[in-house]
Amino acid sequence: MVDNSKIRVVVGMSGGVDSSVSALLLKQQGFDVVGVFMKNWDDTDDAGVCTATEDYEDVKKVADEIGIPYYSINFEKDYWERVFQYFLDEYKKGRTPNPDVMCNKEIKFKSFLDFAMDLDADYIAMGHYAATKVDENGVVHMMRPKDGNKDQTYFLSQLSQDQLKKVIFPLANLTKPQVREIAIAAGLATAKKKDSTGICFIGERNFRKFLSEFLPAQSGKMVTPDGKVVGEHAGLMYYTIGQRSGLGLGSTKESTDPWFVVGKDLEKNELIVEQGYDSKLLYATSLDASGVSFFTGQPDHDVDLKCTAKFRYRQPDVGVTMHYHAKDNTVHVEFDEPARAVTPGQAIVFYNGEECLGGATIDRAYQNEKQLQLV
Amino acid sequence: MTRKNIYLDNAATTPMDPKVIETISSEMTNDFGNASSQHAFGRKARQVVETARHELAETINAQDKEIIFTSGGSESNNTAIFGTARARKNIGKKIITTKIEHPSVLNPMKRLAKEGYEIVYLDVDKTGHINLDDLKKELTPDAILVSIMAVNNEVGSIMTLKEIGELVKDSNAYFHVDDVQGFGNIEIDVKEMNIDLLSTSAHKVNGPKFLGFLYEKDGLKVSNLLLGGEQEVKRRPGTENVPGIAGFGVAAHELNEMDKKQLQEKYQKFQKIILDALDQKQIDYEVNGSLEGKVSHHVLNLWLKGVNTYSALTNLDLNGYAVSGGSACTAGSLTPSHVLEAMYGEDSPRIAESIRVSFGRFNTENEIKSFAENLVNMCQRLSK
Numbered sequence: 001m002v003d004n005s006k007i008r009v010v011v012g013m014s015g016g017v018d019s020s021v022s023a024l025l026l027k028q029q030g031f032d033v034v035g036v037f038m039k040n041w042d043d044t045d046d047a048g049v050c051t052a053t054e055d056y057e058d059v060k061k062v063a064d065e066i067g068i069p070y071y072s073i074n075f076e077k078d079y080w081e082r083v084f085q086y087f088l089d090e091y092k093k094g095r096t097p098n099p100d101v102m103c104n105k106e107i108k109f110k111s112f113l114d115f116a117m118d119l120d121a122d123y124i125a126m127g128h129y130a131a132t133k134v135d136e137n138g139v140v141h142m143m144r145p146k147d148g149n150k151d152q153t154y155f156l157s158q159l160s161q162d163q164l165k166k167v168i169f170p171l172a173n174l175t176k177p178q179v180r181e182i183a184i185a186a187g188l189a190t191a192k193k194k195d196s197t198g199i200c201f202i203g204e205r206n207f208r209k210f211l212s213e214f215l216p217a218q219s220g221k222m223v224t225p226d227g228k229v230v231g232e233h234a235g236l237m238y239y240t241i242g243q244r245s246g247l248g249l250g251s252t253k254e255s256t257d258p259w260f261v262v263g264k265d266l267e268k269n270e271l272i273v274e275q276g277y278d279s280k281l282l283y284a285t286s287l288d289a290s291g292v293s294f295f296t297g298q299p300d301h302d303v304d305l306k307c308t309a310k311f312r313y314r315q316p317d318v319g320v321t322m323h324y325h326a327k328d329n330t331v332h333v334e335f336d337e338p339a340r341a342v343t344p345g346q347a348i349v350f351y352n353g354e355e356c357l358g359g360a361t362i363d364r365a366y367q368n369e370k371q372l373q374l375v
Numbered sequence: 376m377t378r379k380n381i382y383l384d385n386a387a388t389t390p391m392d393p394k395v396i397e398t399i400s401s402e403m404t405n406d407f408g409n410a411s412s413q414h415a416f417g418r419k420a421r422q423v424v425e426t427a428r429h430e431l432a433e434t435i436n437a438q439d440k441e442i443i444f445t446s447g448g449s450e451s452n453n454t455a456i457f458g459t460a461r462a463r464k465n466i467g468k469k470i471i472t473t474k475i476e477h478p479s480v481l482n483p484m485k486r487l488a489k490e491g492y493e494i495v496y497l498d499v500d501k502t503g504h505i506n507l508d509d510l511k512k513e514l515t516p517d518a519i520l521v522s523i524m525a526v527n528n529e530v531g532s533i534m535t536l537k538e539i540g541e542l543v544k545d546s547n548a549y550f551h552v553d554d555v556q557g558f559g560n561i562e563i564d565v566k567e568m569n570i571d572l573l574s575t576s577a578h579k580v581n582g583p584k585f586l587g588f589l590y591e592k593d594g595l596k597v598s599n600l601l602l603g604g605e606q607e608v609k610r611r612p613g614t615e616n617v618p619g620i621a622g623f624g625v626a627a628h629e630l631n632e633m634d635k636k637q638l639q640e641k642y643q644k645f646q647k648i649i650l651d652a653l654d655q656k657q658i659d660y661e662v663n664g665s666l667e668g669k670v671s672h673h674v675l676n677l678w679l680k681g682v683n684t685y686s687a688l689t690n691l692d693l694n695g696y697a698v699s700g701g702s703a704c705t706a707g708s709l710t711p712s713h714v715l716e717a718m719y720g721e722d723s724p725r726i727a728e729s730i731r732v733s734f735g736r737f738n739t740e741n742e743i744k745s746f747a748e749n750l751v752n753m754c755q756r757l758s759k
Contacts, residue, residue: 034693069693074685118690
C-alpha cells in the first residue's frame with residue numbers, strides 16, 4: 001500500500017453525509033486528514049438558533065468518530081462580497097444567477113483552498129460528486145462521476161486547472177446510496193442526516209420573502225407577447241423564464257392551458273407571459289455566453305466543437321455546436337434541437353463524452369437569429 | 376507526530392496542580408459528608424471547607440466570612456453585578472465599567488441596560504488602561520457600582536486598583552473587581568485597595584473547574600442570585616463541592632507560598648525568548664498592549680503582520696502548540712476581540728492577525744523555545 005501519511009488533505013466538512021464519507025475514505029487511505037467547517041452565512045434567527053451551529057456539532061462528532069482534528073473558519077465576509085453581492089446584482093439585472101457555481105469558484109476553491117494551503121495542505125477535498133483524470137502531460141481533466149444522478153460537475157464548471165490540480169474527489173466512484181451505506185456501516189453521526197436542499201443561504205425559507213429583504217421589488221404589468229395586459233407581477237426578479245406557478249392567471253376564452261413566463265422587459269418593467277408549456281417563445285436555437293472557463297485552460301485561438309451541453313443542473317445533455325471566441329472569451333452555442341427555457345445568468349456547461357470541458361454564463365438566447373426578450 | 380502537545384493557553388485554563396489532584400482524590404475517597412449535616416461526617420466536611428476558606432481569604436487579605444464559594448468567575452461576576460444593581464436601585468441606577476471586561480461582566484451590563492440602568496463603558500488607551508479622570512467624572516452620586524477587572528485576559532494590562540479604590544471609596548458606589556486573571560499572578564489586598572467585591576476562579580490557578588469564590592466585604596448589601604438552602608451564610612445555596620473546595624484551598628496555599636514577583640520575572644523571560652526569536656529572523660510583528668509597566672507578563676499578545684489568526688491558530692495546533700486568539704463563539708469561529716477593538720479601533724488590522732500566548736506555572740523554558748522556533752517558521756511560511 002502507498003504511504004499517504006505525509007500527504008495532508010484538508011477536507012471541507014459541512015456536517016452532511018457526503019463530506020463526512022469523503023473524510024472517512026481519505027483517512028482510511030492513510031492520508032493526513034484535517035477537517036475544516038466553513039461558516040459562510042450567518043442565519044441566526046430571532047431565537048438565536050443558527051443551523052451552522054448544529055452542522056458544526058455534527059462535524060465535531062464525525063471528526064471524532066474518524067479520528068481527525070477539526071477546525072472552523074469563517075468566510076462570511078468573503079461570501080457576502082464575492083457571492084451574495086453577485087447574486088443580488090444579477091437579480092437586479094433581471095437575470096437568474098447561480099450562486100452555487102460562484103460559491104465553488106470564489107469560496108470553496110479560493111478562500112478555502114488558500115486557507116488549506118496555509119495549513120500546508122497538499123490537497124483539498126469536499127463532498128462533491130465529480131471525478132478527475134490526469135493525462136500523460138500531467139494535465140487534470142474533469143470527468144463525470146459514477147453517480148450520474150448526483151453529478152455536480154455543473155456547479156464546478158468555473159474551476160481553473162490550478163484549482164483542479166489541488167482537489168481530490170473521494171466520491172468519484174460511488175453512488176449516493178453507497179455513500180449512505182458506508183456512513184451507516186462506519187456508524188457516522190451524519191449517516192442518516194437529510195440532504196440540504198435549495199440555495200445554502202436561503203435554505204427552506206420562502207425565496208420571495210428572502211429576496212425582498214435585500215432588493216426592493218417593483219411591481220408592474222404582466223403582458224402577453226402582443227402587448228395585452230393580463231395582470232400584475234410582484235417584481236421581475238421573482239420570476240424565472242419557463243416558470244409556471246405563481247402567476248395567478250386563469251383560463252381564457254381561447255385556451256384553458258396554464259400560463260408561463262416567457263420573457264422579461266426590464267426597461268418597461270413588464271413580465272411577458274403566454275399560455276401553454278410549449279410556448280414558442282420559450283424555445284431557443286442558440287445562445288451567447290461569457291466568462292468562459294475551460295478546465296484545461298483557455299485556448300488562444302477560436303475553436304469550433306461538436307459536443308454536448310447542460311444549461312441547467314440535472315438536465316440531460318443536449319447536442320450543441322460550440323464556437324469559442326478567444327478575443328473576448330465568449331462562446332456562441334447552437335443547439336441541435338430547439339431548447340426550452342434557456343435562462344440568462346445560469347451556467348452552460350460543456351461535455352465531451354465523459355469529460356466535462358468547462359462552462360460559461362448565459363447572456364442571451366436566440367430563436368433563428370432573433371434575440372429572445374429574456375432580460 | 377504523536378509528540379506531547381505544549382500548552383500555552385493558561386489564561387483560558389491551567390493544568391491542575393498534582394497536589395490539588397491528590398487532595399481532591401483523597402477527599403472524594405474519605406470525606407463524602409454534606410458540610411451542612413450535624414453528624415460527624417458533616418463536621419468533617421465542614422472542617423475541610425472552612426480550612427480552605429481561610430487559606431483563600433488570606434490570599435487577598437480578607438476575613439474568612441467574606442468568602443462565598445460559587446461555581447466560578449462567571450457566577451461571581453453575575454452575583455456581584457446583578458446583586459448590587461438589585462439591592463441598590465433605590466440609591467441610583469448608574470453602573471461604571473470598562474470596554475475591555477470579560478463577557479461575564481459585559482453581558483450582565485447589557486441586560487441591566489435593557490432593564491433601565493445607565494451603563495458607562497470607560498475607554499482604554501493603547502496599553503489597555505483606563506484614564507482615572509474619566510472615572511472621576513463619571514462617579515456622580517447616582518453611581519452604585521464600579522466594576523473593573525484586575526488584569527485583562529487578552530493583553531495582561533494591570534488596572535490601577537489602588538487608585539481606583541481611592542476614588543470609589545469617596546463615592547456612593549461599590550467597587551467590584553473581576554480578579555479572575557489577576558488571581559495568582561499579581562498581589563491583591565482588598566483592604567488596602569478598598570475593594571468591596573472580588574471574583575475569582577479556581578481553574579485559572581491550577582485548581583478544579585466550575586469553582587470559585589466571591590469576596591463580599593462584611594456588611595455589604597448585595598442580593599442573592601440563587602435561592603435555596605442556607606449554605607454560605609444564606610448567600611449562596613447548594614451543597615458545597617467539598618472535594619473541589621479542598622483542592623481550591625490547596626491551590627490557594629500554593630499561591631500564598633509563591634513569590635509573585637519571581638513568577639512575573641519567569642514569564643518576562645519567556646516573553647523575551649519568543650520576541651528574541653522573532654527579532655532574530657526579522658519577523659514583522661508588534662506586541663498588543665505593552666511589555667513594561669502595569670502589565671502581567673503571563674500574557675503575550677502578538678500582532679503577526681500578514682498572518683491570519685485562523686491560520687496561525689490552526690497551524691500551531693496541528694503542530695502541537697495550544698494558544699488562542701479572539702474568543703471562540705458558536706460554530707467554532709472567532710469573533711473579533713472586543714479588547715483589541717477598544718484599544719486600537721475596529722478597523723485595525725491587528726484584530727484579524729493576532730494571537731495570545733499565555734504562560735503558566737508549569738511551563739518550562741524548553742517548551743517556550745520549542746514554541747518560539749515553530750512560531751518563527753510558521754510566520755516565515757505564511758507571511759510570504
